[in-house]
Amino acid sequence: MIAAFNEAKVIRAVVTEVAAEGWPVVVVDDGSRDDTAAAARVAGVTVLRHVVNLGQGAALQTGIDFALRRGARAIVTFDADGQHSVEDLPSLTAALATADIALGSRFLGKEVQGATRRRKAMLRAATAVSNRLSGMELTDAHCGLRAFRRTAAPSLRITQDRMAHASELLHKIKTSGLRVVEVPVTVKYTAHSMAKGQGGLQAIRILFDYFFRSS
């Protein structure tokens, strides 16, 4: 399941690569101003479109709801900007044999490709804050590559429409008692994905949303 916003340049290549490996793909176009939805449709996958931009959290939950209605037994979330690797999907889903949710980790052995030192430091700081808020001890709290069983979905329902959903998920994993495992994944940062990444100032908004817009 891929949530996308203004990813017309890369979405076709990303979904084509995932679909080519036989994974059923659902793309949620989160009210993009470019041709993201059309580009994804060209790749022949299911595309849902938000008529207005709501945020990544909302887009993920829309895709999850749709996949559940279509009978999916497990759901994988995959970033639209091409930073994730389709080769990691088998190990991620295989981890669900013994866990309810598998979280990808950029800092568990595999290499973080193309990230600046500043970006790595920011990711580690974000992980430290999220661990503190959720009470968990993860090596990477904000990797968009995750897999979870259908049965775990109700406990993980995302109410944070924007980027605070990552911290919300961790909090829900912790409070629901779901079995969680971290799986090493490779993340390739490109100029495109770096430009779309969250800046330091965005962190303030994320914290505000987390504390003042929680349900």
Add this chain to the structure above:
Amino acid sequence: MIIRALLLVAIAAIGYLVFLRRNRLPFHIVIMFGMLALGAGAVLAPESLLDDVAHVFGVGRGVDLITYIVEAAGLFVLLHYYTKFVELQRQLTTVTRELAILRAEVDAARAPDDRGPKPEA
């Protein structure tokens, strides 16, 4: 100072009314009309009377008392409409989500060979 205690109580009451008793009573309407009435009263009342009332609450001048009341009422209205905004945003999310799913289901029904997530996913 009496006014400090009163303002603290007012802020606590605002928190209670906005976050805990939401949607039960239209306090925001009552408060807005109360502010209008207070404004009219403040204009019509002699200055000395306002000062006398202010002294009862430990405030030096009537105009200061009005300022305090307006600030507390303004805070209440601001927070009330903020919570309303968050609620509306949540409703917008629900509607947008349902519309997206519905359209996809309609598209899938029109094209039976559509590639969607299969049960064995």
